[in-house]
Amino acid sequence: MSELRALLTPVGLELLDAVGPIESTAEVARAVSRLRAAGHSPDLVSAVVGQAHLRTKARAKFGEFAQRMLFTRAGLEQATRLAVAARHAQRLRAAGITAVADLGCGIGGDALAFAGAGLEVLAVDADEVTSAIAAFNLAPFGSEVRHATAEDAYGSLGRVPLPRSDSSDSAEAGVQDRGKRTAVGGGQAIWMDPARRTSGHSETRRVSADDYSPSLDWAFDVASQMPTGMKLGPAHDRDALPDDCEAQWVSADGSVVELVVWTGVLARDGIRRSALIIRGDRSYELTAAADAEDAPVRELGAYLHEPDGAVIRARLIGDVARSLDAGMLDPHIAYLTSDAALTSPFVQSFRVRETMPAKPAAISAVLTRNGIGTVEIKKRGMDVDPAAFRKKLKLKGAESATLILTRIGSQRLAILADRVPAP
Structure with missing residues (x-):
């Protein structure tokens, strides 16, 4: 509270506006040294530098309004x-x-x-x-x-x-x-x-x-x-x-x-x-009016679709599938599939390149053959750590792709795909 009292004064607020954006830890340290050397009290310096740093972070939520607001770390x-x-x-x-x-x-x-x-x-x-x-x-x-x-x-x-x-x-x-x-x-x-x-x-x-x-x-x-x-x-x-x-x-x-x-x-x-x-x-x-009944299961088609998280939480996947003429990839997995390309704000679509067993060796062979050196890993229905799984893959080349790890029934499947731009 002492820092806030120091800040909520004409001098404190003017100093905060004068400091400007502070983004990195190094900038925080330099600002503290500069303000302390100018004779400002520790409480005021801490409050001003802390607020300047929080204002910079707050832009993602509040845009330009962040520059006239005050924050706490937890509050932001x-x-x-x-x-x-x-x-x-x-x-x-x-x-x-x-x-x-x-x-x-x-x-x-x-x-x-x-x-x-x-x-x-x-x-x-x-x-x-x-x-x-x-x-x-x-x-x-x-x-x-x-x-x-x-x-x-x-x-x-x-x-x-x-x-x-x-x-x-x-x-x-x-x-x-x-x-x-x-x-x-x-x-x-x-x-x-x-x-x-x-x-x-x-x-x-x-x-x-x-x-x-x-x-x-x-x-x-x-x-x-x-x-x-x-x-x-x-x-x-x-x-x-x-x-x-x-x-x-x-x-x-x-x-x-x-x-x-x-x-x-x-x-x-x-x-x-x-x-x-x-x-x-x-x-x-x-x-x-209520949770949607799931759509029927169908075989993996030319496209795989991942419903937005809000659609999944609201349990409206079936309504989205029927509106897009798509089916469930598995009755227990929140992936849809179709043979036609779709543009919908309710799903992220991926064009399927090929499938393989969800084993590092099999996947690495496909990645190497396609010259893929950068891969985004997504997963549903499989207990894997994408970061740890990536370390097991051979990534060489200039191409990029998305690797989707999932299961259909008891089969653990890897799907190499490309993102379709969102509408």
Whole structure:
């Protein structure tokens, strides 16, 4: 907190702007030496150099906006990308929401998008430093930021209504006999990003409701009473989701970044599963009322197709296969195949060159014959480490290709292929 106090002064902020981008560890060391030699205090130097480095890293998520924001390392890692947050804001606006309480706002990534879309925002975070940084980031919009737990802030909403454009709806907010708020109108909504209580959880590990703060039991209870958007890890246990919610998996530039649970008016009629694919400034969406039935299995054709991770998480592979006249390569593997070239934002396609047993010697012979010295390795259904497997291959030549390691039934197969440019 002492570093933040040193930074949040006219001198500190001017020094931060003057330092400019800092990218490498060597640049960090040179900047520290230069600023200390100029007589600046250790706290100020540490804060300025740290923030300059984080601003450079933040460009990937926030673009040019990063140059006027402040960050914590953990806050930047957990923050929603601006392109994704903007689509959250669009959904709220489309549903008639005018005011949103962001309970667990972090550094304010989603709250910035909400405010930028013209919504009135109350941003809350339980960490003192993080809430102070969110207040700085949201200052241009005049949004209120509170240092409080999500539970305390939500409990106060019955006495201190959310900011709103039309305060005449305040009478719609009530309190049930059990002390819980009823569903309200007036264009109000809740946004939550429950934080993991413990570190080190991978996205493939299932976590319980008690692993989060606030707990998911509490969060889902709130979501049953007010229109809510709740950001979770994309590998969250599907069986633990409310039955009446819309579950939307989001992929940004090839990576599945989140699962959002939407309730109330934010959940679209007839939609319970959604895969949102964002590529640059364009987006594509696949929706369904339920998990899709898988497509029939067929033999490997001239092309292999890998569904986007959001499509796989949403279990909509069958719908994609039928829309593209493709089939499953194996009933348990998320690869599709067809004899025709396809262009779809929901799959990455590969033109098959040839197949061989998934053994280093057999693969190396094919690579050598084709003059391949650079290979991208992808795998599904096989317990191999691509980096370790690459070391077993003979790579000589100027050509490049993709090697896909998979299985069909009990057969372990290697497929040499070329990427088809995405649409």
